[in-house]
Amino acid sequence: MTSELETEWEAQEPSAGFAERVVAAAVRERRGLRTRRYAIAGVALAVAAAAGLVLFAQTPASSGEVAADRRIEAAIGSRAVAVLEPGAHIAWHGDVINQDRGEVFYRVEPGSTFEVHTPSGDVSVLGTCFRIAIDPKESTMKRRDFGVGALGAVVAATVVVGVYEGKVKVAHGKDVVTLQAGEQAIADAQGVRTDRARPIASAPDKPDNGVTRTVADLRDRLSSLEQEKAALELQLASAKDGVTKNPYDLSPDDWGKLAEQGKFKYQMPCFQPGGFRPSVTQLERLGLDASDGDAIHEAYRRSNENWNTDIRTICSEAFGGEQPDAKDCMMKLFTNVYANGDPKPAFTELAEIRAGKRKVPKDASPETRMLLLLSGAMKPFEDDLARTFGAEEAHRIAYSEDLCFQSNTMQ
Amino acid sequence: MVDASAPARSSGPPELARDVLIRCKALDPIAFRAFVVRYQRPVFAVLSRMLGRGPHVEDLAQEAFLRAFRAFPAFDVDAPAKPSTWILTIATRLALDSRKRRVLAILPIEAAETESSETTPHTEHARSELRTSIAHATAQLPDDQRAVFVLAEFHGLTMAEIAEALDVAEATVKTRLHRARTKLQQRLTAHREEP
Numbered sequence: 001m002t003s004e005l006e007t008e009w010e011a012q013e014p015s016a017g018f019a020e021r022v023v024a025a026a027v028r029e030r031r032g033l034r035t036r037r038y039a040i041a042g043v044a045l046a047v048a049a050a051a052g053l054v055l056f057a058q059t060p061a062s063s064g065e066v067a068a069d070r071r072i073e074a075a076i077g078s079r080a081v082a083v084l085e086p087g088a089h090i091a092w093h094g095d096v097i098n099q100d101r102g103e104v105f106y107r108v109e110p111g112s113t114f115e116v117h118t119p120s121g122d123v124s125v126l127g128t129c130f131r132i133a134i135d136p137k138e139s140t141m142k143r144r145d146f147g148v149g150a151l152g153a154v155v156a157a158t159v160v161v162g163v164y165e166g167k168v169k170v171a172h173g174k175d176v177v178t179l180q181a182g183e184q185a186i187a188d189a190q191g192v193r194t195d196r197a198r199p200i201a202s203a204p205d206k207p208d209n210g211v212t213r214t215v216a217d218l219r220d221r222l223s224s225l226e227q228e229k230a231a232l233e234l235q236l237a238s239a240k241d242g243v244t245k246n247p248y249d250l251s252p253d254d255w256g257k258l259a260e261q262g263k264f265k266y267q268m269p270c271f272q273p274g275g276f277r278p279s280v281t282q283l284e285r286l287g288l289d290a291s292d293g294d295a296i297h298e299a300y301r302r303s304n305e306n307w308n309t310d311i312r313t314i315c316s317e318a319f320g321g322e323q324p325d326a327k328d329c330m331m332k333l334f335t336n337v338y339a340n341g342d343p344k345p346a347f348t349e350l351a352e353i354r355a356g357k358r359k360v361p362k363d364a365s366p367e368t369r370m371l372l373l374l375s376g377a378m379k380p381f382e383d384d385l386a387r388t389f390g391a392e393e394a395h396r397i398a399y400s401e402d403l404c405f406q407s408n409t410m411q
Numbered sequence: 412m413v414d415a416s417a418p419a420r421s422s423g424p425p426e427l428a429r430d431v432l433i434r435c436k437a438l439d440p441i442a443f444r445a446f447v448v449r450y451q452r453p454v455f456a457v458l459s460r461m462l463g464r465g466p467h468v469e470d471l472a473q474e475a476f477l478r479a480f481r482a483f484p485a486f487d488v489d490a491p492a493k494p495s496t497w498i499l500t501i502a503t504r505l506a507l508d509s510r511k512r513r514v515l516a517i518l519p520i521e522a523a524e525t526e527s528s529e530t531t532p533h534t535e536h537a538r539s540e541l542r543t544s545i546a547h548a549t550a551q552l553p554d555d556q557r558a559v560f561v562l563a564e565f566h567g568l569t570m571a572e573i574a575e576a577l578d579v580a581e582a583t584v585k586t587r588l589h590r591a592r593t594k595l596q597q598r599l600t601a602h603r604e605e606p
Contacts, residue, residue, distance in 0.1 A: 011456030019447040
């Protein structure tokens, strides 16, 4: 029953080019996976690098002090940038800032509590933009009154806190005021209160003088640079991957390796009466126009013709007389190569010649000349194509898997 | 009675060389192409016999090979499982899944593209009828029996290999194969006896 079924229950045959389509899909998918992997890695790298930037910016300034004699921008704490106006002074350790004089604009990235202690109150935020201005003439309050207590010195000041983004909590002893964007508060001897009488001072100028380039700006910039880098690396990897070298496209180094192994490889344009003519589908796969088929067909025809002439010349010298059958005489020469039992010396000699390690002997045997002819068959074909397509394109066409070639590895 | 435990081993071409499989594991596209070229015919055969001929066969064949490509890094070239069994397992499971998702029409078998020089209108008519009978007989097999039958009879998988491929007990495979053979024999015998 099985044989009957096998005969009559005919299976569907794969269509032409199925393997190529599958391989192309697999390679595309692999690149896609790698793209996603790179993208994830890029983002991770960018985040890590951004964190690194913060550390870089913060490490020397994670604990420090700045007294501004002009407008100064300083990265402070773990995630803040402060713009100090002339006369301002701040000292900080991590996310805890002591501002004892002057006017300072802060931009704080969201995170855990960021605290600014002033002579007249404590400001705590989670992430926002605000300004603290201290006027020493207006207050005679004791620092310990505000619960900061570390300095314990008598400090006179009125503190104005203005908020530009987010929320800010200002504490003065037991008094606590929460400010929204656009609001400001005053902290002085009378406590802390919202000040709606005076308009909020404007924020420092934008980057025309560079002072408001914040950590977020830098992080964004670094992130985009890292992602760009990842994309470029991906392009590079894809470009390298995309060029899958034909195993018969041999460099002198490749020949050197073959010489060590005593192997011989060749590829040559296939033989067809009148020369092989690529189909429209084959041309499409190569990205060529149907009209390009003529030039390729001509190259095949000439290659076949020249090779027949050359091999017959060698055979005539080897065996004497006219050698009408090129294939037959080539087989005789190959038989001679194997006649000594071990063809490796002949293959090694040929590979070393191709590797540039030795010259073609003047008295080269017909067998060696045949091997030279075989291993050099692609060059004239490629040169022929180059007249129409240019060298680079000719090489691509000559070593594509979509056309008709005879290739072999012998050892 | 046919011995269900001894399916006919098909003597197909040899398995792909180990060094090529090792390159496939490294996702070398050239080696993978060799893998596709070597196993595309059995994969198409399993799928078309499971699901009937048509463009869906090529779609699923491509999916089977892509799954193999994705899984190649984990493929053990030194394991006793043959690559042919592995890819046929992937293809068979895909076919069964496809049948579960959507019942595909089991299409009639098309006439052979090339005719034998000995073919006469009479013999061709008889063959055409036989093909139709086979198509109908196999189309009536349940999916699980059809899968076992195809893998055993056409691809020479052992009972153990089929059991692993379909994730069922070996005894179940034997039962399904026996039932499939019996049903087909009955239907084809009936066909022969028709005037």
